[in-house]
Amino acid sequence: MNGDPVIVLFRDDLRVHDNPALAAAVRAGGPVAPLFVIDERLCSAPGSANRTAFLVEALADLRHSLQGLGGQLYLRTGDPVEETMRLVARTGARAVHVAEGFTPRARRVQDRLERACRLERVELPAFPGTSVVPPGAVVPSGADHYRVFTPYWRRWRTLPHRAVERAPRQVRTPIGIPPGAIPAVESLSTRPLSPDRARGGETAGRRAAERWIRESLTSYSDRHDDLLGDHTSRLSPYLHFGCISVNELVAQAAHEPGAESFVRQLCWRDFHHQVLAAFPALAERDYRPRPGATWSEDEPALRAWKEGRTGVPIVDAGMHQLLAEGWMHNRARLIVASYLVRERRVHWRGGAAHFMDWLLDADMASNYGNWQWVAGTGNDTRPNRRLNLARQAQRFDPSGEYVRRYLAGRDRALARDPRDDPGFAPTER
Numbered sequence: 001m002n003g004d005p006v007i008v009l010f011r012d013d014l015r016v017h018d019n020p021a022l023a024a025a026v027r028a029g030g031p032v033a034p035l036f037v038i039d040e041r042l043c044s045a046p047g048s049a050n051r052t053a054f055l056v057e058a059l060a061d062l063r064h065s066l067q068g069l070g071g072q073l074y075l076r077t078g079d080p081v082e083e084t085m086r087l088v089a090r091t092g093a094r095a096v097h098v099a100e101g102f103t104p105r106a107r108r109v110q111d112r113l114e115r116a117c118r119l120e121r122v123e124l125p126a127f128p129g130t131s132v133v134p135p136g137a138v139v140p141s142g143a144d145h146y147r148v149f150t151p152y153w154r155r156w157r158t159l160p161h162r163a164v165e166r167a168p169r170q171v172r173t174p175i176g177i178p179p180g181a182i183p184a185v186e187s188l189s190t191r192p193l194s195p196d197r198a199r200g201g202e203t204a205g206r207r208a209a210e211r212w213i214r215e216s217l218t219s220y221s222d223r224h225d226d227l228l229g230d231h232t233s234r235l236s237p238y239l240h241f242g243c244i245s246v247n248e249l250v251a252q253a254a255h256e257p258g259a260e261s262f263v264r265q266l267c268w269r270d271f272h273h274q275v276l277a278a279f280p281a282l283a284e285r286d287y288r289p290r291p292g293a294t295w296s297e298d299e300p301a302l303r304a305w306k307e308g309r310t311g312v313p314i315v316d317a318g319m320h321q322l323l324a325e326g327w328m329h330n331r332a333r334l335i336v337a338s339y340l341v342r343e344r345r346v347h348w349r350g351g352a353a354h355f356m357d358w359l360l361d362a363d364m365a366s367n368y369g370n371w372q373w374v375a376g377t378g379n380d381t382r383p384n385r386r387l388n389l390a391r392q393a394q395r396f397d398p399s400g401e402y403v404r405r406y407l408a409g410r411d412r413a414l415a416r417d418p419r420d421d422p423g424f425a426p427t428e429r
């Protein structure tokens with residue numbers, strides 16, 4: 001197929017560095033047509049506003065990078081399979097490159113694309129790029145995935161990693177194809193945005209990663225649970241959209257002093273991905289059913305939790321951080337989730353759905369995997385574990401500064417634009 005156009009269908013790999021699908025297309029030697037298809041049904045779904053804004057910013061940044069390499073990012077809106085096949089017809093491409101996805105939706109799209117490509121005799125190679133170790137690459141004997149983290153980590157850390165791909169020097173695109181406009185966020189989603197959210201894109205993500213490794217990685221192991229100090233990387237949204245490559249991040253971090261506990265957290269991400277790949281119903285059903293467990297239908301309790309007015313300051317602060325930033329510290333996620341499912345007995349699905357609505361990094365595998373972990377229906381080897389919330393607050397926010405910052409932040413958000421979001425309603429503590 002040398003010299004024929006190749007389409008690179010971007011999905012959760014919105015970057016030019018360490019992007020094997022793009023690198024292979026450029027190496028093939030012919031014109032390359034980078035494509036992203038905006039699925040309006042997903043972007044306009046209630047609750048996806050923060051992620052839609054991040055996505056639009058990431059697309060603008062990717063287009064800018066590709067244009068800087070002499071290329072273009074073609075943007076289309078609609079069904080990913082139909083739009084890809086339309087571009088195949090228009091360019092005469094003989095191959096479509098994708099980074100393999102493992103969510104149920106990514107797999108459905110891939111399966112349909114495979115059928116469509118087969119009909120047109122177009123190749124559809126799938127490349128790595130969304131995880132360090134792809135789901136299924138390692139399995140314990142007699143099972144199709146690891147159910148417990150520690151043995152997975154022991155195995156994961158011994159595996160050779162894929163070599164990091166450089167960004168291409170040049171991307172030559174086919175002539176005469178209209179690029180398509182980057183949509184305005186408001187045209188896709190009318191929901192209010194978190195005012196203090198991170199901005200999307202590979203440029204911002206790489207800058208944040210470099211700075212994090214240079215300035216903070218060495219203290220991660222000792223301080224990552226400190227709620228106030230911002231000692232975690234905050235790279236999760238960039239990893240979720242593939243603005244930075246997790247493979248490259250591990251390669252960059254691994255040689256630094258104190259990297260092990262950070263790399264271990266990145267391994268958790270792969271762990272949940274391989275769980276979801278093996279158990280696609282993770283968002284709907286208990287991974288490990290707990291016979292006899294009862295859940296309450298306490299709608300008022302769920303609403304108070306969502307709005308950050310439970311009356312438990314450490315929980316309310318976490319929930320306001322989520323609304324203000326579209327992100328929450330991992331320790332706070334554990335605390336607020338534990339409060340909802342353990343203290344109020346509200347089903348994990350209600351809490352996880354609210355996280356999906358607001359988190360920039362909301363990810364099928366990590367979100368539902370962690371919610372089920374906290375609820376005792378997931379991969380925790382101690383499913384009856386219960387957090388003592390007062391003790392959590394004492395240990396991880398001893399000065400009470402985290403609580404003050406985010407409860408005060410709530411008032412600032414109100415002052416800025418009180419109509420912004422009913423989620424910011426005054427608390428009744």
Ligand SMILES: Cc1cc2nc3c(=O)[nH]c(=O)nc-3n(C[C@H](O)[C@H](O)[C@H](O)COP(=O)(O)OP(=O)(O)OC[C@H]3O[C@@H](n4cnc5c(N)ncnc54)[C@H](O)[C@@H]3O)c2cc1C
Pocket residue numbers: 224232233234235236237239240262265266267268269272328329330331333334337355359361362363364366367368370371374
């Ligand atoms: C109830 C609950 C829901 C969660 N939902 C999500 C989610 O939707 N998306 C998501 O990316 N993470 C989720 N997490 C995991 C974790 O809280 C976030 O990954 C982390 O807070 C992101 O901040 P950071 O980038 O500063 O993390 P760091 O501490 O800097 O860690 C680096 C990276 O490791 C990965 N990571 C760290 N901890 C975990 C973990 N427990 N599970 C999976 N990956 C991890 C993330 O990609 C993270 O960016 C959830 C945790 C809980 C308890």
